Amino acid sequence: MRIAIAGAGAVGRSIAAELVADGHQVMLIERDRAHFEPHTVEQAEWVQADACELSSLEDAGMQLCDVVIAATGDDKVNLVVSLLAKTEFAVKRVVARVNNPTNEWLFTESWGVDVAVSTPRILSALVEEAVTVGDVVRLMTLRQGQANLVEITLPADTPLGGVAVNTLRLPRDAALVTILRGGRVIVPTPDDTLEGGDELLFVAAADVEQEIRSALGY
Numbered sequence: 001m002r003i004a005i006a007g008a009g010a011v012g013r014s015i016a017a018e019l020v021a022d023g024h025q026v027m028l029i030e031r032d033r034a035h036f037e038p039h040t041v042e043q044a045e046w047v048q049a050d051a052c053e054l055s056s057l058e059d060a061g062m063q064l065c066d067v068v069i070a071a072t073g074d075d076k077v078n079l080v081v082s083l084l085a086k087t088e089f090a091v092k093r094v095v096a097r098v099n100n101p102t103n104e105w106l107f108t109e110s111w112g113v114d115v116a117v118s119t120p121r122i123l124s125a126l127v128e129e130a131v132t133v134g135d136v137v138r139l140m141t142l143r144q145g146q147a148n149l150v151e152i153t154l155p156a157d158t159p160l161g162g163v164a165v166n167t168l169r170l171p172r173d174a175a176l177v178t179i180l181r182g183g184r185v186i187v188p189t190p191d192d193t194l195e196g197g198d199e200l201l202f203v204a205a206a207d208v209e210q211e212i213r214s215a216l217g218y
Contacts, residue, residue, distance in 0.1 A: 086112030
């Protein structure tokens with residue numbers, strides 16, 4: 001996959017290094033000369049340009065990219081990059097970094113954003129996930145489908161122990177996608193049963209999260 005990353009600061013470079021290691025073609029776009037350091041991710045293509053300028057993105061070949069990641073430290077820039085990527089270059093998948101949580105409401109399809117990644121929200125969700133039992137914790141918002149990735153941990157003495165997955169009366173717009181049990185990652189089949197301590201991951205519409213709790217007896 002060909003992936004463009006706008007912003008070659010610490011975050012952008014780290015993402016690029018991970019993606020290159022996974023075998024992807026990565027292009028880093030950076031305006032600031034101080035952050036233009038090709039030696040830090042040598043396998044990536046580096047372009048010194050303003051990612052908010054349409055002509056610069058055309059010259060860089062953004063139209064050939066499958067994914068664009070707006071990873072600068074400026075939310076305004078990330079929104080502009082996202083909008084240009086989606087509307088001018090028809091990029092299939094646009095991921096944008098949210099630096100200020102108060103701006104999160106802007107990072108929607110209207111601005112070309114498929115997935116908004118807010119570090120404060122993720123950290124908060126991970127803390128909740130680690131300490132909360134029996135309640136729904138939202139881990140990530142998937143903007144393109146207006147759905148969320150949510151988690152609920154069953155208490156050790158859950159009455160659902162031994163209950164088969166196919167007997168759960170989940171709401172229509174919710175799907176159990178993974179059961180985390182000890183060191184195992186289980187893709188559930190209808191006949192799999194639940195156990196105390198299981199972490200259940202669902203993809204669900206925001207308005208049915210309470211119904212998930214109810215289906216699990218909370």
